[in-house]
Amino acid sequence: MxxxxxxxxxxxxxxxxxxxxxxxxxxxxxxDPSQYKTEADERVYGIIEQKWTDDLGSRTNYRISDVPPGPNDIQIERVVPPDGVLTLPRAVTIATAHNRQYQLEKEALYVTALDLRLARHDFEPWFFSGGREGYGKEGNNEGIGGEADIGFQRLLADGGRIGAKVGIAWFRVLTGDVRGGLASILSATVAQPLLRGSDRKIVQENLTQAERNTLYQIRLFNRFRKTFVVEVITQYYLVMQLYDAVNNAESNYNTLVDVYGKVEKLTDAGRVTRLELDRVRQETIQAKDLLVQAQKEYAQALDEFKFRQLSLPVNTQFQLDDNELEGLRLIELSMPEFSEAEAVEAALIGRLELANSSDAIDDAERKVLVAADGLQGELDLYVGLDTTSLSKSSELAGLGALDDNLTADRRRLNPLRRPRDNNPLRSHRDGAEIGIDWELPLDRVAEQNVYRKALIALNQRKREHEEMADWVTLEVRQAYRDLTEAAERHRIQTESLELAKKRFDKALLLVQYGRASTRRVLNAQNDLFDAQNAATEAMVAHAVAMLYFYRDTGVLQVRPDGMWTSEMIARQMTETKEPQITRGEESDLQAEPVQTDAEEVPEQPVPQITTAPAEQPAPQIESEPVKQPAQVTPLDPEEYISEWMKRQKSN
Missing domain, CATH: 1.20.5 (Single alpha-helices involved in coiled-coils or other helix-helix interfaces)
Structure with a gap:
């Protein structure tokens, strides 16, 4: 036994x-973690696609790095083209794919949509299931038991909560006087608030805010894309400006070397003093020093461009395309013909962060309503159903001492487990309850503070929106003045450069005939050198000011390949027999990879900069070469702004 x-x-x-x-x-x-990740990615990008409207920009290049790219996303196989020349469109493409800040912005968008996924899940049925098994001993009584349950809960849009659960519990006696048994429990509950928390808007506030936060983040991401492409193009031009400064410094040094040779012959012939020859020699030495400094500044700027904008290893070897500067020089200069007021109005319509600031007022108004709802009293209706059944009649005296660790649902069996002098145990027990929970609003100090803070926050959002509108107006007015100034300075410096070239040619000719001193030639050459740098600086400043103006007015749009465009420019291209495009745009406006033959890249000498060799060569990634940007034509800003504003107002 x-x-x-x-x-x-x-x-x-x-x-x-x-x-x-x-x-x-x-x-x-x-x-399986990978399945959870895949499901989360599908949910998140489904939300983003749903929230992303066409007026916000192209739906491309927003997937994070550990997710397969979309069909129109940039995919780079080779960083540096085979010819070692990095064109402007190619640089923008690489920056879009590799820039670290760009990756952070994509991840911020993903996380915001992920929060929305959780907020939506709060109003979906969620299921649960669990159980426990254990061993218990008390005195001579010893046994094992277990329980398991499964059920669901759901939050309704009007604040109600429903739930249901089915549970089973069993106990088997190993030694002792008690007997085992099997019990099942079915319960269902319904709770509905009638006062506080009964308004659908109040109940769904967290979901509403999460929905709007996702839209706000999409707007901010597209605003970032606009500022990002302008930043990359601007830095590209600034590096090319330093590259041109190296060329100018090298030309200046070679010219002075040539002048020194001519003056040396005049000195040997007794037509120029030795002192004048030494002055030319001194200027030549200083020109060499300027060349060394220019080479160093260009190399440093190029490395910073690799690091900050492209996020590439700084030892990656390539040269920028000097044809970009030549393309800028071919642009026909024109002063802005549209009014400042028209530019400001366009910005107030098109700036995405200003739209977020305006919608933040609506958010604050809803928060006031939520806080006001918290001042009410509570009145909740609840209904509960409960059915308990046992598989057989048994004497379960002392059973409760062996399974005290079971869940709360099993505690409903405790009244049935008390010793009943060997009376038979009922096999079923049904129950139901209905009632109300109420609370009078006698102490609402905390809620009062929340309500008052919500009112203050509403006033703050209104002031912030006014400040944002004033700031946008300030930016546009400044961008308008900068563009006007840059266009005028470009014209002036171009004229100054032409005059400096003529002065130097005449001065050199006069020296050769003994009708001018070498100082006059040196002064003319210095003026020519300064005019060359000033003209390039003014030209780049003009191009950058134009980009800043389009960015600040909000009319700049980012294409799938990362470059910028606009509806007005595309319309002008379709109306002309020979399509021409703005700076930084290729002839193909479709969201397809841009390809061309390598022979299209012009072979021009670039200044050689001596640097320490890298320990290891930079990794090369294969890709198709990118087409050179086509020649540009001036855009009529007045027509562009007016047409764009009409489109926005009609929408």
């Missing part, structure tokens, strides 16, 4: 351990 009890005990314990192990193994196999 004792042996049989021990054997039954061992078998029961073995079954308990095995069942627990099986449950753990099944749970571990079901939790």
């Amino acid at each position: 004792i042996y049989a009890v021990l054997t039954e005990k061992r078998v029961s314990l073995l079954l308990l351990v095995c069942s627990t192990a099986i449950v753990c193994v099944l749970a571990g196999c079901a939790a």
Whole structure:
């Protein structure tokens, strides 16, 4: 008899351990992290696609790095083209794909949409299931037991909550006087607020805010893309300006070397003093020093461009395309013909961050309503159903002492487990309850503070929107003045450069005929050198000012390949027989990879800069070469702004 009890005990314990192990193994196999990641990605990008409207820009290049790219996203296989020349469109493409700040912005968009996914899930049915098994001993009574349940809960849009659960509990006696049994529990509950928290707008406030936050982040991401492409193009031009300064410094040095040779011959002939020859020699030495400095500044700026904008290893070897500067020189200069007021009006319509600031007022107004709802009293209606059944009639005296660790649902069996002098146990027990929970608003100091803070926050959002509108107006007015100034300075410096060239040619000719001193030639050459740098600086400043103006007015749009365009420019291209495009645009406006033959890249000498060799060559990634930008034509700003504003107002 004792042996049989021990054997039954061992078998029961073995079954308990095995069942627990099986449950753990099944749970571990079901939790595949990659499946969760894939599902989260699908949910998040489905939300972004749903929220992203066409007026916000192209739906491209917003997927984070560990997610497969979209069909129109930039995919780079080679960073540096085979010819080693990095064109402006190619630089923008690389920056879009690699820039670290760009990656952070994409991740911020992803996380915001992920928060929206969770907010939506709060109003979806969510299921739960669990259980426990254990061994208990008290005195001579010893046994094993377990329980399991499964159910769901759901939050309704009007604040109500519904839930249901089915549970089962069992107990098997190993030794002692008590007997085992099996019980099942079915319960359902409904709770509905009638005062506080009963308004659908109040209940769904977190979901509403999450929905709007996702839209705000999409706007901010597109605003970032606009500022980003302008920043990359601007830095590209500034590096090319330093590159041109190296060319100018090298030309200045070679010219002075040539002048020195001519003056040396005049000195040997007795027509020029030795002092004048030494002055030319001194200027030549200083020109060499300027060349060394210019080479160093260009190399440093190029490395910073690789690091900050392109996020490439600084030892990656390539040269920028000097044809970009030549393309700028071919642009016909024109003064802005549209009014400042028209530019400001366009910005107030098109700036995305200003739209966020305006919508933030609506958010603050809703927060006031939520805070006001918290001042009310509570009145909640609840309904509950409960059914308990046992598999057989048993004397369960003392059973409660062996399974005190079971869940709260099983505690409903406790009244049935009290000793009943061997009376039969009822096999079913049904119950129902209905009632209300209420609370009078006697103490609402905390809620009062929340409400008052919400009113203050509303006033703050209004002031912030006014400040943002004033700031946008200030930016546009400044950009308008900068563009006007840059256009005029470009014209002036171009004229100054032509005059400096003529002065130097005449001065050199006069020296050769003995009708002028070498100082006059040196002064003319210095003026020519300064005029060359000033003309390039003014030209780049003009191009940058134009980009800043389009950016600040909000009319600049980013294409799938990362470059900028606009509806007005595309319309002008379709109306002309020979399509021409603005700076930085290729002839193909479709969102397809841009390809061309390598022979189209002009072969022009670039100044050689001596630097320490890198320990290891930079990794090369294969890709198709990018087409050179086509020649540009001036855009009529007045027509562009007026047409764009009409489109925005009609929308």
